[in-house]
Amino acid sequence: MRRKTTCTAHWRPRNAADADASFERLCRIAPNHAGLGEYEILVLYARHIEQAAPVAPEACAEELAALREEIAPLAHTRLRAQARDYLAPAWRRLAAALPRADFDPNDPDLHASYAETQIPDWDAVIASVQAVADHAQHPALLARLAQAFQHRQRPEAATLAWARCSERAPEMSPADLLRAASPRLYRRALMFEELDEPLEPTDFPAWLLLREPGLVHHLDRADSPAPVGAVFTAMAELLRTHLRGADEVEARQRLQALRPPLLRAYLQHGPG
Structure with missing residues (x-):
């Protein structure tokens, strides 16, 4: 019995010429395949990326929409595991133009860090986010920076960036906000939402x-x-005082005045 051909196994385009060759091979082995038209679209797009001029600044929004809403879903459907390699040149081309x-917080994806996250190129994401002078004010940039730190094996920096992101987006629950965080940190967010004495999202950092x-x-x-809010700062000072082995009365009073449930949590369970 002849083994069934899996079309994606014969489709591993790395550039336009490779895509053309893969498409021709697919036409030969499966001429009646229902997805041939979609594969042809991917071939034409790969050719466009190699031959087209750099994206003009005024065309970035249109280019992003086409890539994100049409080409990327099609690539993931048809190419599966190979989709990331196929799409990387397109995302790099767009990142160079953004x-x-x-x-602009009103168009957060029209920034190089968004395209670099899709590649992904985590070092480039860090550099692009940090190029924005006030990046610590924007949840979208903070979330990208946190993911990049996470992938570059900087867990403490990632945790603090996620905490700052939570501080800047108090309207979101920590569990919803941290879905892209490390499993350990995401579990922390779930624990926070299941506390016996519930706290506000603003208390999460x-x-x-x-x-x-x-x-x-x-x-x-x-x-x-890192977070800069008064409650976070009060908790930080209490923990520093504890680590020094100094008298905690004033630090405890400061946290008590701001958020009594957090002081109770400290007294009941201690740090860690």
């Missing part, structure tokens, strides 16, 4: 610091944004 130092007290040693790094 702004880095300028960021301080509560997370209480559960991860070692983060206090990473709060002053210039390349890693």
Whole structure:
């Protein structure tokens, strides 16, 4: 019995010429395949990417829409495991045209860091996000930076960036916001939402610091944004006081005045 041919196994395009060859081979082995028209679209797009001029700044929105809404879904459907390699040149071309130092929160995906996340090129994401002077004010950029730190094996920086992101997006529950975080950190967010004494989403950064007290040693790094809210700062000072073995009365009073449930959590369970 003849083994059934899997079309994606014969489709591994790395460039336009390779895509043409793969498409011709597919036409020969499966001329009646229902997806031939869609594969042809992918061939034509690969050729377009290789031959077209750089994307003009005023065309970035249109190019992004076509790539994200038409080409990428089609590539993932037809190419599956090979889709990322196929799409990478298109995302790189778009990233080269998108702004880095300028960021519009009304169009957060029209920034180089978005396209670089799709490749993914995590070092480029970090550089592009940090090129925005006020990146620590924007949840979209903070989330990309946190993911990049996570993939570059910088867990403390990633955790603090996620905490800062939560601080800047208090309308979102931590569990919803941190779906792309590491499994360990995502479990922390789920634990936060299941506390016996519920806390507000705005309390998550301080509560997370209480559960991860070692983060206090990473709060002053210039390349890693951290929360700056009064409650988080009060928790940080209490933990620093605890680590020094100094008298905690004033630090406890400060946290008590701001958020009594967090002081109770500290007294009941301690750091960690």
